Amino acid sequence: MSGANNDATSPSFLSDKSAKIFVAGHRGLVGSAIVRKLLALGFTNLVLRTHAELDLTRQADVESFFAAEKPRFVILAAAKVGGIHANNTYPADFIAVNLQIQTNVIDAAYRFGVKKLLFLGSSCIYPKFAPQPIPENALLTGPLEPTNEWYAIAKIAGIKMCQAYRIQYNWDAISGMPTNLYGPHDNFHPENSHVLPALMRRFHEAKVKGAEEVVVWGTGSPLREFLHVDDLADGVVFMMESYSGLEHVNVGSGKEVTIKELAELVKEVVGFGGRLVWDSTKPDGTPRKLMDSSKLAGLGWTPKISLKDGLVDTYSWYLENVKQ
Numbered sequence: 378m379s380g381a382n383n384d385a386t387s388p389s390f391l392s393d394k395s396a397k398i399f400v401a402g403h404r405g406l407v408g409s410a411i412v413r414k415l416l417a418l419g420f421t422n423l424v425l426r427t428h429a430e431l432d433l434t435r436q437a438d439v440e441s442f443f444a445a446e447k448p449r450f451v452i453l454a455a456a457k458v459g460g461i462h463a464n465n466t467y468p469a470d471f472i473a474v475n476l477q478i479q480t481n482v483i484d485a486a487y488r489f490g491v492k493k494l495l496f497l498g499s500s501c502i503y504p505k506f507a508p509q510p511i512p513e514n515a516l517l518t519g520p521l522e523p524t525n526e527w528y529a530i531a532k533i534a535g536i537k538m539c540q541a542y543r544i545q546y547n548w549d550a551i552s553g554m555p556t557n558l559y560g561p562h563d564n565f566h567p568e569n570s571h572v573l574p575a576l577m578r579r580f581h582e583a584k585v586k587g588a589e590e591v592v593v594w595g596t597g598s599p600l601r602e603f604l605h606v607d608d609l610a611d612g613v614v615f616m617m618e619s620y621s622g623l624e625h626v627n628v629g630s631g632k633e634v635t636i637k638e639l640a641e642l643v644k645e646v647v648g649f650g651g652r653l654v655w656d657s658t659k660p661d662g663t664p665r666k667l668m669d670s671s672k673l674a675g676l677g678w679t680p681k682i683s684l685k686d687g688l689v690d691t692y693s694w695y696l697e698n699v700k701q
């Protein structure tokens with residue numbers, strides 16, 4: 378395999394709506410939002426495979442897929458993903474599966490002639506006590522948050538792999554680092570999900586049962602920044618069109634809330650009338666992780682959906698698609 382003969386200045390992403398695009402992880406929170414966005418923009422040639430159809434941890438299968446399909450663009454939104462409890466409980470899965478998926482996809486994309494690839498990491502790549510808001514250059518400046526260091530190390534390796542292929546092959550691989558996301562097609566598992574869908578489900582079930590209280594993990598003091606996944610999908614398309622560079626790019630909303638404030642907001646949107654009880658035996662995780670997204674803003678992209686509007690939208694999706 379000779380490798381793609383790319384220079385790192387790709388043709389316009391938006392100019393050819395018939396270009397073949399592989400969205401890896403298209404049934405997940407992020408992948409499904411990217412597919413909705415691409416279809417709304419008029420793209421007609423998306424290549425999609427479920428996990429059952431193509432296990433991205435299997436290198437030979439990934440290579441056969443790329444050899445047969447030869448996509449022009451790749452958006453890598455397939456990963457082993459979960460909230461604080463899942464990350465803390467299954468460290469082997471989080472490091473191994475993510476390293477396998479991203480290594481297989483990034484390498485095969487380069488070798489089978491993909492023109493541009495976008496890799497998605499996460500704000501957990503930054504040190505636990507990074508300066509706030511966290512600039513891109515805080516990467517690798519201090520120890521990671523222990524509850525998700527295995528996942529973070531895999532994601533850091535993904536950023537570095539994109540950089541290495543750009544440096545050695547002049548190949549257009551870029552990395553976006555989203556903050557905590559939420560929206561339609563989120564994972565509403567009671568233990569393994571992220572905080573926002575977990576609380577939405579717990580408040581909803583408590584409302585239906587007429588329960589008097591809902592248990593929320595930790596102390597309520599950690600600060601988190603939330604971005605609606607439709608905003609992220611818009612940002613991903615923006616980066617595919619407008620960004621080509623070595624450094625990863627933060628994608629956040631710029632607005633943070635405490636977990637206590639989030640819980641009160643979800644409670645209000647769901648319409649639960651009882652009280653909150655805090656389980657301080659559960660970990661708080663990183664105390665604060667507000668990203669500095671001024672680099673992306675400087676390039677011309679900002680998010681549009683407020684947390685309140687996004688919660689209303691997500692709860693209405695939950696009522697139509699998830700609740701029993």
Ligand SMILES: NC(=O)C1=CN([C@@H]2O[C@H](COP(=O)(O)OP(=O)(O)OC[C@H]3O[C@@H](n4cnc5c(N)ncnc54)[C@H](OP(=O)(O)O)[C@@H]3O)[C@@H](O)[C@H]2O)C=CC1
Pocket residue numbers: 401402403404405406407408427428429431432433434453454455456457458478497498499500554555556557558559562563564571
């Ligand atoms: N959710 C969040 O808050 C954040 C997410 N991100 C990043 O965004 C990306 C997508 O996350 P998100 O959409 O939330 O995750 P989801 O869990 O919702 O979706 C992940 C997708 O990857 C697929 N997948 C997992 N393992 C494999 C495999 N071995 N082979 C093929 N497909 C596989 C899943 O398929 P299946 O369900 O069939 O297993 C699913 O479609 C990830 O890189 C994540 O790190 C970044 C910051 C925050």
Ligand SMILES: C[C@H]1O[C@H](OP(=O)(O)OP(=O)(O)OC[C@H]2O[C@@H](n3cnc4c(=O)[nH]c(N)nc43)[C@H](O)[C@@H]2O)[C@@H](O)[C@@H](O)C1=O
Pocket residue numbers: 458459460461462464499500501524525528556557558568569570571572573575576593594595599601636659660661662663
């Ligand atoms: C996106 C990011 O997500 C993970 O990091 P996290 O930001 O800590 O994610 P979280 O949403 O699970 O928790 C946020 C906060 O909320 C509190 N909390 C309260 N009650 C529930 C609850 O019921 N469930 C959960 N999960 N958390 C709860 C919880 O104790 C914590 O203080 C990474 O592992 C990694 O996956 C990653 O990159």
